[in-house]
Amino acid sequence: MTHDLWDILGPAFFELLILVGIHSYLGLHVIKRKVIFVDLALAQFAALGTTVGFLFGIMPTGTGAYWFSLGFAILGAAVFSLSRFKNEKIPQEAVIGLTYALAAAVAILVIDKAPHGAEHIKELLTGSILWVKWSTIGKAALVYSAVGIFHYFLRHKFLLISENPQKAYAQGLSVRLWDFLFYMSFAVVITHSVGTAGVLLVFVFLVVPAITSIMITDVLWKQLLIGWGMGVVVSVAGLYISYVYDLPSGPAVVAFYGLVLLLVALVLYVIRSAGRGRALMNILYGLVTLLLIVVLFRALGRHYQARDAHHEHKEPAVAEEAWNxxxxxxxxxxxxxxxxxxxxxxxxxxxxxxxxxxxxxxxxxxxxxxxxxxxxxxxxxxxxxxxxxxxxxxxxxxxxxxx
Amino acid sequence: MRKPLWTLFLSFLLLQPAMAAKKIYVVTTLSTYADITARVGGERVEVHAIVRGNQDAHFVRPKPSYAVMLQKADLFVSTGLDLELWAPTVVDRAGNPKIRSGQPGYVAAWDGIKLLDKPTVLSRSEGGLHIYGNPHITTNPLNLKVIAGNIVTGLEKIDPASSAYYRANLKAFRDEIDRRVFGDELVRLMGGTLLTRLANQGGLIDFLQKKSFKGKKMIEYLGGWLKEGMPFRGKTIVAYHKNWVYFQHLFGLRVLDYVEPKPGIPPSPKHVEELIREMRAQKVRVLMAANYFSAEKVHDICAKVGAVPVMVPMGVGGAGGTGDVFSLVDYWVSHLKAAFETVNTKKQESEKR
The missing domain is CATH 1.25.40 (Serine Threonine Protein Phosphatase 5, Tetratricopeptide repeat)
Structure with a gap:
């Protein structure tokens, strides 16, 4: 690696490692609690906080903005811990989705009053992992370690509620309080990670390693190891791909994560099914179908491209003044x-x-x-x-x- | 005693809307166009702009208030190129047939300006490509004279009776621009038309250096922004987006590369790496960007190569002290000059050590 390359990708690389560490773990909880979109909603709350801070003239990257977004995220945590009901007629996921939509809409309404609104919103989505600073990474490492230690000491309670909430209620635990603590620690993590990595990347970091490892094993420590291993490999590879093919880093890592998940799922499918030949054939059919769809869209695109080109406005040729x-x-x-x-x-x-x-x-x-x-x-x-x-x-x- | 007062009040009520109705209601896309319109239209127009000076004119989220403004509009001024891509939608929504493209109530500001950067290959894969040429025409103050002329033509169509008034204002505006660009002395000697033609052809400075008058080289008579910009004439900078081509053309500034690899597409790691390497190799120490781009990214790159960032508003009112077109150009020129001075002092300091 040349010096310049390290200059540019080094911080992003370490930031990704740190993100993988905490998010793979929290992702397991999220999947088990069936609150997949909680991170999106919390992230959106954090973003809303940044946005509101922006309205007061606080730059989105400063310390002030951090406290704003943290405050809002904790507010979101409170909402989620209150929205869990023992006998749920309304799934919690609905409440979370709704919160997300509301927070996003309010953020757009708020940002409309500030200059650079559109750019700011776009930035929240894709993040700017390429531009992360060493000092930010240092802070993140501290914060995440604190959250990690917090979770390590309280792991029994958190895991119990995640895996078997009915039993937790039966034991007389104050589920609401523990939920609030869980979501609050989650909010602390999300606030930082959304600021640098963006909503998309954070979501993928939470969900993909967790899904992959849960597909493979039921043992927690194995799940953790698989999640971390996968996270590291995918992040490094994604970052490298983004460099070699000159693509925006965050989205490249996200897309690569998706691809790896698909591959793992396919391999597991083949290994676990009774008739392997049959499974392979199914995959083959799937591939052929996919190929057909691609060809179809390509033809469609070509067709319209040709049609539009026909209609395209042609500039009249400027009459050449021989003498001007x-x-x-x-x-x-x-x-x-x-x-x-x-x-x-x-x-x-x-x-x-x-x-x-x-x-x-x-x-x-x-x-x-x-x-x-x-x-x-x-x-x-x-x-x-x-x-x-x-x-x-x-x-x-x-x-x-x-x- | 009561009655006259009462009638006076009533007559005010009746007169006021009548007086207000006489004003031509003009809506412009850019705040810069609004300022020019206010100058040439004087008290006979009421002007509103849609894009603020610190916003990106490419991406404005259409709001209901725009449609409301355009509904009332007698005249609509937009660049007419693919700068304000949202404008046709908003005009359609407003349902005001007077201001549709091609109607008397529509002014295309670019008309008569020689466009730079005309593309040779037409493909959307080249990023936010401008198929007609670069639409950021307001960055060259000489273009503002042409724009003002187009606006006056538009005003005359609606209010032919005031033609002389608008023409007088236009002349005053053009004279002022000439004097600000070239300095009073040079305009007096050579006239604005010739100076503008030479500057647009890019040969003005050469011309002034070759010719002399009364035993002094013509270049010594140069004043205004061009004189102020002499310290950075021929110098190289890096820009964020292709906003500045017309400004560069006037001030003889070269651009090594852009932070955006292609217009409108965010930079990738490889591109940033190359940019930084290039900036180091070529010793480019100034990065210029419109102030709606991310200050963090600009400062980050600058920190890596020890360059000075110049973040300036694109339009009138986009920063403190840019309340009109003159102070806006002042702001650009003085900030760029200051950046090059900082670079020079830094260089001298490091040489001393």
Whole structure:
């Protein structure tokens, strides 16, 4: 790796490692609790916080913005811990989805009042992992470690509620309080990670390693190891791909995550099914179908492309003025003029322009062919131009003719 | 005693809407166009702009208020190129046939300006490509004279009776621009038309250096923004987006590369790496960007190569002290000049050590 490459990708690489560490773990909880979109909603709350801070003139990258978004995210955590009901008629996922939509809508309404609104919203989505600073990474490492330790000591309670909430209720635990603590720690993590990595990347970091590892094993420590391993490999590879093929980093890592998940799922499907040959055939059918769909869309695209090209506005060809002295510099104009020996053409050119400087040049050439006519024109300019420099030039041209 | 007062009040009520109705209601896309319109239209127009000076004119989220403004509009001024891509939608929504493209109430600001950067290959894969040429025409103050002329033509169509008034304002505006660009002395000697033509052709400085008047080289008579910009003439900068081509053309500034690899597409790691390497190799120490781009990214790149960021508003009112077109250009020129001065002092300091 060259020095420059390290300069640019180094911070992003470490940031990804740190993100993988905490998100793979939290993702397991999220999947088990069936609250997949909680991170999106919390992230959106955090983003809303940043946005509201922005309205007060706080730049989205400063410490002030951090506290704003953290505050809002904790508010969101409170909402989620309150929205869990023992006998749920309304799934919690509905509440979470709704919260997300509301927070997003309010963020757009708020940002509309601030300049650069659109850019800011876009940035929240894709993040700017490429631009993360070492100091930010250091802070993140501290915060995430604290959350990690917090979870390590309280792991039994959190895991119990995640895996078997009915049992937790039966034990007389205050599920709501523990939920709030869980979501609050989650909010702390999300607030930081959304700021640097963006909503998309954070979502994928949470969900993909968790799904993959849960597909493979039921043992927690194995799940964790698989999640971390996968996260590291995918992040590094995704970042490298984004570098080699010159793609935006965040989305490249996201897309690569998706691809790896698909591959793992396919491999598991083949390994676990009773008849492997049959499974392979199914995959083959799937591939063929996919290929057909691709070909179909391609043909469709080509068709419309050809049609639109037909309709495309064509600029009328500019009629080439053989002679427009106003578009030439002095040297070219002199050269062109010296090739003309038709007095009437020169006279026409003279009257076509109002630019006194060009008139002097034309009159000068005219004077070479017909001294009398040229001198008359120069004299006219010298008398009538309001500009001293032009008058002087006309006089000089007259003197040149005299010689 | 009571009656006259009462009638006076009533007559005010009746007169006021009548007086207000006489004003031409103009809506412009850019705040810069609004300022120009206010200058040439004087007290006979009421102007509203849609895009604020610190917003990206490419991406404005259409709001109901725009449609309401356009509904009332007698005249609508937009660049007319693919800068304000949202404009046709908003105009359609407003349902005001007077201001549709091609109608008397529509002014295309670019008309008569020689466009730069005309594309040779037409493909959307080249990013936010401008098929007609670069639409950021307001960055060259000389273009503002043409734009003002187009706006006056539009005003005359609606209010032919005031033609002389608008023409007088237009002349005053053009004179002022000439004097600000070239300096009073040079305009007096040579006239704005010739100076503008030479500057647009790119040969003005050469011309001034070759010619002399009363024993002094013409270049010594140069004043205004061009004089102020002499310290950075011929110098190289890096820009964020292709906003500045017309400005560069006037001030003889070169651009090594853009932070955006293609217009409108965010930078990828490889591109940033190359950019930084290039900036180091070529010793480019100034990065210029419109102030709606991410300050963080600009400062980050600058920090890596020890460059000075110049973040300026694109339009009138986009930062403190850019309340009109003149102070806006002042702001661009003085900030760029200051950046090059900082670079020079830095260089001298490091040489001393």
């Amino acid at each position: 002295p106003e578009e030439m510099d002095d040297g070219t104009l002199r050269e062109k003029l010296s090739a003309v020996s038709d007095v009437s053409l020169l006279d026409k050119l003279y009257h076509r322009t109002e630019d006194a400087h060009i008139r002097i040049l034309i009159a000068g050439r005219l004077g070479e062919l017909d001294p009398h006519l040229g001198r008359d024109k120069l004299e006219e300019i010298r008398r009538e131009s309001p500009y001293p420099f032009i008058r002087e030039e006309a006089l000089e041209a007259m003197n040149r003719l005299r010689k």
